[in-house]
Amino acid sequence: MGEETRHGEVEVDDIERGNYQQSKKREMHLKLYRAAKQGNWDVVKRICETKKGKEIINHRITKRGETALHVAVSEGQTDFVRKLIKEMSKKAIKARDKLGNTAFCTAATSGNVELAQEMLREVKDLANIRGIKRMLPIYVAALLGHKKMVSYLYDQTSDKALKDAERIDLLVTLIDNDIYDVALRMVEKHKPLAAARDGNRETALDALARKKIGQARAKCFNLLCQFSNLNWSCGADQKSNPLPRKAYELLRLLCKEVLLNVSPRELIFKAAEQGNLELLTILIRWYPRLVFEVDGNNYTIFHIAVLHRHRDVFRLIHEIGSSKRNNLLHLAAKLSPQNKLAAISGAALQLQHELLWFEEVKKVVRKSYVEAMNRANQKPGEIFMEEHKVLLETGAQWERETANSCMLVATLIATVVFVAAFTVPGGNNQDGNPMFLHKAQLQVFAIADAISLIFSVSAVLTFLSILTSRHARNDFLQSLPNKLVLGLGMLFISVVAMIVAYIAAIFIIFKHGLLRIAIPIAVISVFPVVLFIWHQSRLLWDLFRSTNMSKCLFKPKKPTLFYVGASGKATKKKV
Known part of the structure; x- marks a missing residue:
């Protein structure tokens, strides 16, 4: 009987001791929580001096599974965080709460770049650790529209961390939240993103289409969407032009990449028919040879302009301007796309092909265009030599x-x-x-x-x-x-x-x-x-x-405007 009593007393003592330890632990957690919330480093310093203090600062201290670092980051306590991460283990710094977020994900959510910088100095790969719903910190920051944070995290996030499907999701999110500079960098680095679709079957152009882009650009955009199988069109009442410069740079780049998968020849005749001067100018700047293309009726864009009485389009026959004051001969002097040159054997023959184009365009433009200067004070001949300098050297070497x-x-x-x-x-x-x-x-x-x-x-x-x-x-x-x-x-x-x-x-x-x-x-x-x-x-x-x-090469196989019929009389071709 006495032994049973003593055994019961020991159990009670153990339980009481355990309860005391648990109570002491909760008390320390509470102190740590308050200190993290208030940024009181003195309290944490005293905790660290206790027997198990170094271990306690790595604990999860809230019901949501947050560490003191989570709490301090959510409160924006930058100085406190800087000191705390030096005392914590790397494993604890990377710890996730019950929602799956690391403290760094919380920093990305807050948009506090300084906090993110302090944490990344201590642990380099925090930007690649996924949080809630398997989202990377950069995607979380983009969803919340934190531009500075996204711009910073774009350089810190590993390229391998993003899957292809996530890239297009991120790109669309960036455009939706007006973070155009990072979106532009993404497309420049990953060109296939221009035509890729996200989980909602949207492309980057679809996302841009939701923005107000101005009436002239709306006409250009509608036509591009039609040929790119996009499911959106701009409203005709969009007279404002509020997009920033980076957005238009992104739009131009996206259009250019989409056009690589869409025949520009299909677009140019439709644009000429509708009198879409802006799209025609863009297309001819990128593909100067398009001015010589003919449709099924042997009509060039200038024939179509006359047919539909589009005066501005017809004026392109005399001047296809650009922001650099390049005329048609300046454009013809530029180097052809690489896919066009690759179809010709040897650099010497490639250069001959380029010269043939340049000389043919010279025949059809005004004589004054030959000596005309652009904004860079360059004549067409000078541009030709500059653009084809490498090809000329390679051609000479190939010939030798x-x-x-x-x-x-x-x-x-x-x-x-x-x-x-x-x-x-x-x-x-x-x-x-x-x-x-x-x-x-x-x-x-x-x-x-x-x-x-x-x-x-x-x-x-x-x-x-x-x-x-x-x-x-x-x-x-x-x-x-x-x-x-x-x-x-x-x-x-x-x-x-x-x-x-x-x-x-x-x-x-x-x-x-x-x-x-x-x-x-x-x-x-x-x-x-x-x-x-x-x-x-x-x-x-x-x-x-x-x-x-x-x-x-440039001689017509038969007259375009007039031809001799079976009777031997000149006959006008029917319009």
Whole structure:
């Protein structure tokens, strides 16, 4: 009985001791909570000096699972937070409350950039730890419209932390909350975002469309939406123009990226028909060659402007202005998009194509445009040289390397066939005459050898003229491409003739009972010719097309405005 009593007393003591400890712990938590809320560091300092003080400051101290850091951050106690995070463990700094938010998420919610900076100095990856509903701090800040916080966190958030779907969600949220500078940086870095859709099937353009963009831009935007399968259109009564500069930069960039997936050719005729001068100007600035495009009726945008009596559009034939006072020839002097240049083999032919465009535009504009200055005091010719400087250097290098390689081959062929001319197959008789003088094979050998020698030497001289050329801008228009075509053509003929001479020599040597050896060798000898054609056919074709077909590149296949009918009389085409 006595033992049971003593055992019961021990249990009561343990319970009372436990209750006391719990009570003491709650008391410390309460002190810590009040200190964090008020920013009273002296209280925390005294707590840290106690036996378990260092451990207590890492505890969750509220029913919502918040630490003292959560409380201090929510109250904006910057100095307190700076001192507290130096005492806390990194694990406690990263701790989440019951909602899933870290203290850093709370800082992002408050928009206090100074707090966020202090915390990131201590723990670098806080910006990449997700909070409530798996949202990153930058997304939370964007939802609440904290521009400075978003701008700061954009540089601190790892690119890998954002998934593709989250990026477009963030971009749309940024636009909705007028945070255009960060939105612009996002699209510049991730171009596919321009056409991506969020969970609500909205694009960045859809989000911008909800803003007031002014009547002229509304017309431009409606047409772009129509061709981009966007489900929004601007109201006609939007006469204000309140968007900031960064928003318009974003709009231009989004439109440009969308146009990469939409044929500008489709847009330009619709814009001309509606008299949408603003969109036409944008399109022609980006794609100067569009002024020469024709629709199904062989109408250019200027024909359509006349047809629909759009005076402002028709004026573009004389002046397509820009904020930099660039006329049409200035625009034609700019470098073509890379996807257009990539379709042409070799930098030299690319430069020739650019020159052809420039010269053709020069023919159709006023003579005064040739010497006209833009705002940068540049003439079209100066812009052409500046824009094509790298292409000119690359083209000259490409021409030299191609000519040098081909000249080496032509020299080797010339050496071989020259020696072969004095080494007759079958040898000579006692009189010094060839043994097979009257044989057809020897005649074929002699003719083929002579052809190979003449054409290989001619090829060497042609390639030498390319190497010694000045490689000036206008040389790439006709002179250098023609020489390259001529040189490659003569090199090809010399290779073929050399192989023919070799085959003829084989048949002379193996004529008597050894045709079974001569025929396979002759067949195999054709392989180098086939290999030459296989490797050089693309270049040869591109050179031929560029040098010959370029002369009629801009000539109409038939008259656009008038044509001669079956009766032989000039007939007006029906409108």
